[in-house]
Amino acid sequence: MENGDGNEGTSAFHVPEWMIQFADQKQEFNKRPTKIGRRSLSRSISQSSTDSYSSAASYTDSSDDETSPRDKQQKNSKGSSDFCVKNIKQAEFGRREIEIAEQEMPALMALRKRAQGEKPLAGAKIVGCTHITAQTAVLMETLGALGAQCRWAACNIYSTLNEVAAALAESGFPVFAWKGESEDDFWWCIDRCVNVEGWQPNMILDDGGDLTHWIYKKYPNMFKKIKGIVEESVTGVHRLYQLSKAGKLCVPAMNVNDSVTKQKFDNLYCCRESILDGLKRTTDMMFGGKQVVVCGYGEVGKGCCAALKAMGSIVYVTEIDPICALQACMDGFRLVKLNEVIRQVDIVITCTGNKNVVTREHLDRMKNSCIVCNMGHSNTEIDVASLRTPELTWERVRSQVDHVIWPDGKRIVLLAEGRLLNLSCSTVPTFVLSITATTQALALIELYNAPEGRYKQDVYLLPKKMDEYVASLHLPTFDAHLTELTDEQAKYLGLNKNGPFKPNYYRY
């Protein structure tokens, strides 16, 4: 999950900076990186679909030993050592987390049940590179139940839940991941997933494009047997479109990032809740009566504005797109330029996907105690670098909360150092992850079972009917009862009774 790029107020699918990075890094893939620079770290974070799940990230005591997992000899109870996790002994604790997650992911459980008879993934050899959490574990075990063999690495060096990784390893999944990998570890883990004697993947599930990238660079021949790629993140999808445009995409790929269900849930509905959660957990502030400016009125901005308005904040909006601007007006928000309100607001929230939306000049003019945070894209929206000057004092007052102090004593409260607030300072509800995981599973099934030639070497959106199917699998959670068309009505509307129900351009 990444708020920006695809759905923020201002733009979509335009991350030109990545292209530059991409070029720069070419040579990196020929050698194992050994040093972790700040920049590289933040890159590997920002491109996966989630920064980190810090709040809920660590269930057990962190006073683990400091030995690198790569140097440990571990075996699971069945005697296998085809995995690399922090501590296999944490498996039981992780199993409980997985069981709890299962209760909140009814769609995947239903999928297990419905598709179990025919094993639609029998023969599938899936290599995956995603965040490794309890929810991912439910996905992996679902894929297993559907007949697939899986090998897995983490897409982010911080986000792995060690207990969950241990539980998966204990159950026989070859998992290579731990919390706090070095960049060298990161690529080593990925390599251990694909570079296996006598086993070759025929499906890729990627989140951020690093796994795909690695195979492209190191084992291009593998693509001969690969039936398709399923990619979740904005950045990974962007990479795929670049490859496709350059004529270098050699298998079909499914863009699950832009499915309606994922978009509306990850952005509008999820951010509506996480903006409040993130602000509360970091600052304990009261929302009532506060003046807030939200930069960007895309799905993320809409969610933030709705939540804060409901809690009694006075919300201003900035926009560059006149259509979104008009929506903000009709929804009851004053549309301003940031300069007009910067002196008076108590909170500044960026949701644009753009860069340098909040500049040092803005920061200089904010009033004392103003809170500044980012819900949009990566860490570019607030010009945090501009605050690293000698005359300003930084004071870390809590985890993820810095006071930046001006010479005259003015403080601004910077959250998560300008990185995504909702990923750093709040948690992502299982329900949202359930939607994403279900979409991924269906996309894998679709690509794996599609007849030869059905999908070309191109990037595809999830067929609308499957998008609708994912939604329908989640309705029972709400005890929601769908109406069925009568034959007469279906004929009148010219629709199939089982959908799809809308033209592709429908806006929801």
Add this chain to the structure above:
Amino acid sequence: MENGDGNEGTSAFHVPEWMIQFADQKQEFNKRPTKIGRRSLSRSISQSSTDSYSSAASYTDSSDDETSPRDKQQKNSKGSSDFCVKNIKQAEFGRREIEIAEQEMPALMALRKRAQGEKPLAGAKIVGCTHITAQTAVLMETLGALGAQCRWAACNIYSTLNEVAAALAESGFPVFAWKGESEDDFWWCIDRCVNVEGWQPNMILDDGGDLTHWIYKKYPNMFKKIKGIVEESVTGVHRLYQLSKAGKLCVPAMNVNDSVTKQKFDNLYCCRESILDGLKRTTDMMFGGKQVVVCGYGEVGKGCCAALKAMGSIVYVTEIDPICALQACMDGFRLVKLNEVIRQVDIVITCTGNKNVVTREHLDRMKNSCIVCNMGHSNTEIDVASLRTPELTWERVRSQVDHVIWPDGKRIVLLAEGRLLNLSCSTVPTFVLSITATTQALALIELYNAPEGRYKQDVYLLPKKMDEYVASLHLPTFDAHLTELTDEQAKYLGLNKNGPFKPNYYRY
């Protein structure tokens, strides 16, 4: 404006019944119809973009003489008699209405100002067929100011404001329209617009497709000189797509119905207000605490639900599409089948675009005093015909309000006989009409000025950039200040600083 078809909860662009009607009516065009059957009337109403503007429809005393305008000899003050209106003497009153409308249509006024120098419509000969209201008058006079010659008929036999028509005639516009035309009058007026000695249209502005249809049938040769058609209504657009599919469309056509601005305003924002207005004006009911079921959670349904929830009603939703259903859940509405709540609700509102959503069986089970109305499409959603049985008594208690009484004394309150509530029982705010009119004007300019070959014989959506331009022209109404991208930001996002700002599939 028509709520249904394109944007309601269930479907879009599927009006197969029209095709049948279309076939049936073929022969009608060869003779002037002389009798007005109920069915024909309702057809000509339902296919234009508005049923009628009943509430504001008549400013002056209706005790006019009963002579048909076609039989009157009238001249305007400049001596012209190239028009046919109810009473040219009402011009002054109509002029005041136009002046008031001008104040609320700043975008058109700005267009007049900006484009006046270069007269982008110089040489344009526009024939139009729309509702004739003060807002239309502002549009027509804007087109005139931009250099165009216009001739105009009404697209609906009931919706003409006689005073406005008089004012336009007085100003020299050949207008052929009055309130209460017969169907024969209707086609006669259209014919008077196009069948003119020494004048041939080169642009068509249509609302419902009747004008286009007439020219196709009677004067197909005219299309040789016609540069394009601008069509606003769902039905008219559908007709154009049919023609295009059949290879019979011989000029480019612009579908202004599906522009973002129009859709979101006409449906979501406008219905959010008009559902309250329509219910209040007809029933004086209190919304607080009432149980309401809204059938369909498209844009119209979303607007209705949001408004009623805000007023303290308890709202249930029915849906056939699982994605819209999930949205309803996340927005806080219980998703039910109509049967589950039909006995307990105080109000039933249809917004589906479908037919027979509320059946006689449902009506039989409703509780006493239940209010039933339609915000969706045409008059098909509620099976009103099923209520015309001998055991039920109809009692007209107010204009647009019928009590239907069961043998046991139970009454249901049927509004507007199942036709569109918001068009029959409330008014359309000028601001919404302003957006539509501005879009129409821009579409005309675009088509008229496009280089040869730019547009083929096909149906086009308004270019996104023009959609954004329409929005931007309306921002000053809200004293809204748009932010401009810096060069650096535009480059970062890969966008032109002047837009378009979003990919075509963006959902807003």
Add this chain to the structure above:
Amino acid sequence: MENGDGNEGTSAFHVPEWMIQFADQKQEFNKRPTKIGRRSLSRSISQSSTDSYSSAASYTDSSDDETSPRDKQQKNSKGSSDFCVKNIKQAEFGRREIEIAEQEMPALMALRKRAQGEKPLAGAKIVGCTHITAQTAVLMETLGALGAQCRWAACNIYSTLNEVAAALAESGFPVFAWKGESEDDFWWCIDRCVNVEGWQPNMILDDGGDLTHWIYKKYPNMFKKIKGIVEESVTGVHRLYQLSKAGKLCVPAMNVNDSVTKQKFDNLYCCRESILDGLKRTTDMMFGGKQVVVCGYGEVGKGCCAALKAMGSIVYVTEIDPICALQACMDGFRLVKLNEVIRQVDIVITCTGNKNVVTREHLDRMKNSCIVCNMGHSNTEIDVASLRTPELTWERVRSQVDHVIWPDGKRIVLLAEGRLLNLSCSTVPTFVLSITATTQALALIELYNAPEGRYKQDVYLLPKKMDEYVASLHLPTFDAHLTELTDEQAKYLGLNKNGPFKPNYYRY
């Protein structure tokens, strides 16, 4: 119903102007007034609990003959002529209105049923002076069913529904009222109610205090037999408190105006709906994006603000009371002085109970097309008189809508000439009237049946238990199921299981 005084943002129970008027009018009561000055008319309007029910006021054709009802000889079908209404022949139409109202007043109907056996008002001779509407008729017929004899006059010269008055007269109620009475008629009607051979009232139901006043001045001896007064309006209650303070109140009086149920419903919940209704019916404006300033954040202001915010307006609030001001802040409204926003707002709404809140200076600075209206008290809040100067042009554009035009062409839109918008331009929902009428009926029963000495010669609030009873009678309307305390819980809370449930100072 009157919004102001008791519950607006700023104050309560302070109408000193009335005292002056009261003094001035003393002599008037010794002669029958014969001339209707503008001032006297507006007085008799402003002091009753409702301005007028203009929108729904007239069901039938107003082309009635112009003969004064006082000069007509009319008899009902039973031969009685002890009434004076516009036209007894309209009785049937009025009866239908009463029947419809009965369906929406379940509490009174329940009261009829519950109390019918024992006739708690047997022997009661009630003289009433209220608005005469279908809802009042349901109240009167309920009182009759409970055993009372009633005689009735109108408390407002404009608000009588002639058809309803006719229906009541036809049923045998001596009613003296018609729409459009002169002031002379007004007092004549009241006199006909009390000055009867062989009949003397023992209970008074008053709305505005005029009836009570008349008896005080003309027939003070009647109070010997009168068991109590039930008064609904702010003004009437104020008069009673004045009498009490002066030691001149000679019977117990019940202030039903300040019961919780009435207050919250009449002001908060009812105004939440009627502000939208009143603005829409008069101006057809769109609320979305409009900037509105609401003066006063009492119950009425809270209702207006909540509704407009929900419809997408941007709302500012002015207040004099810091507690209400802080509530406005916490509810998400910017608290400003009127001067700060007067140039930018689209709508100005007064809800203060104060005078000259909107001055000529403010009006001079408003922007073109600004709408100005009053939801608060009487007609004092907007200094309308200051607009009656030669340089300003008034233009009546619709019923209740004036354009006031400045020399430079600026127009402001003044609604209802500054009188109460919700009474002039919208209707009061039956449900609210039901609560009031039920409260009145219970208060009459309480006073009539109270043991000697239970109530002194003072003004009483409705006992909380009865307030709760009124509420409970209205819960079935919402299919609402109250929870009952267990014995153990009642004991724990120290409460009687049947209430009252709250201390007197509880704020709800």
Add this chain to the structure above:
Amino acid sequence: MENGDGNEGTSAFHVPEWMIQFADQKQEFNKRPTKIGRRSLSRSISQSSTDSYSSAASYTDSSDDETSPRDKQQKNSKGSSDFCVKNIKQAEFGRREIEIAEQEMPALMALRKRAQGEKPLAGAKIVGCTHITAQTAVLMETLGALGAQCRWAACNIYSTLNEVAAALAESGFPVFAWKGESEDDFWWCIDRCVNVEGWQPNMILDDGGDLTHWIYKKYPNMFKKIKGIVEESVTGVHRLYQLSKAGKLCVPAMNVNDSVTKQKFDNLYCCRESILDGLKRTTDMMFGGKQVVVCGYGEVGKGCCAALKAMGSIVYVTEIDPICALQACMDGFRLVKLNEVIRQVDIVITCTGNKNVVTREHLDRMKNSCIVCNMGHSNTEIDVASLRTPELTWERVRSQVDHVIWPDGKRIVLLAEGRLLNLSCSTVPTFVLSITATTQALALIELYNAPEGRYKQDVYLLPKKMDEYVASLHLPTFDAHLTELTDEQAKYLGLNKNGPFKPNYYRY
């Protein structure tokens, strides 16, 4: 702060259980308690105004030494040892916390500034017993700046912030408090505050009544010099009313618990935010689409319902009071009995102030994963004891989160073991504490400066004018601008221009 008793849906000022405890404990005061039973602990917790501030409670590492502060010899930098805190060396850290709090408590800072010249508390010797937090420190230092001498103990054995206590001791305040006192410590600390050679208090600031109680029992003669008691908590206020009723109250007491500002902020506005915060921090659940039942529609219930509705939950309400029930209806919530919805809801929230609102029978019928929590009063609302049976398994999954597991595998999620969710699992915003502290300071000033005889030996509510003053001091936080009455308006309304602006019974 305590949600229940005074303002919840069902009742107020009825804590009969306390009377029993009060009787039982009489003898306890003659001996120093030495054993801490579970029951005594929970008593001392539940009766102070806050359970604990767990989330923000501990800033520094808890790996402190385990020596009891009573056994330590500590001196501050000025050489004083008249205090007893955990570790005086933490003073600097605590000072920073106080400085941050100062920024969010502008009213107290303004009070310091305004009243500093005249030192209205010169000569005051205040003994206090409250939670010891950064906000309390700002209050104490304000009292000091106004001229008072203070001695302070903690009203709760868990809630003291050791660093803040250290900072106060370092600044010269005799503070006796630390986190994790035994009950014996608790009374020892209180005793050290009052039992001082050569110093006798003349004012009491209490929160829970323990300090007052101690003086009554041990040093009754002290009351001869005491000018008054200021008490904040529901329980403490109740104790005072009992004393007053029994004729044993020997000084005036000020009930600051029932001031409008405190009530509305602590309950309505604060709970509106903390219900979301508490649920999110404990469960990471998504609110959208969830079905919730809220028991009790007082201020707390109103706040919870508003917040959850705004986040897209479907909310049901239970009530025993028909007036609150009708409010729930008008606000758009279905009013049900708990039994009707218990099988279907995802969350159960109690806000009643009652006991056994959620019984074992209800718990047995809840669906799997149902979340149960209490926002109301103490820990009586959910019958948690009934869950301590052998067939049910308790599993602690996170801090404050227990899964209770039925034999068939069903789990319910119990938060904070049924204690107050908002105090256990979220934090109280400084802004709310600021209002309370300002009220306390003003009450102390009022009582200390009131002329002899102005206040009798009774319990008083804060004069409305001071309530208004507290509110006004907080308006600048919101950049809120109050309107002032003109002389003419004040006269018209019969009000003093400086307030009070409302009658005492005004409901806000």
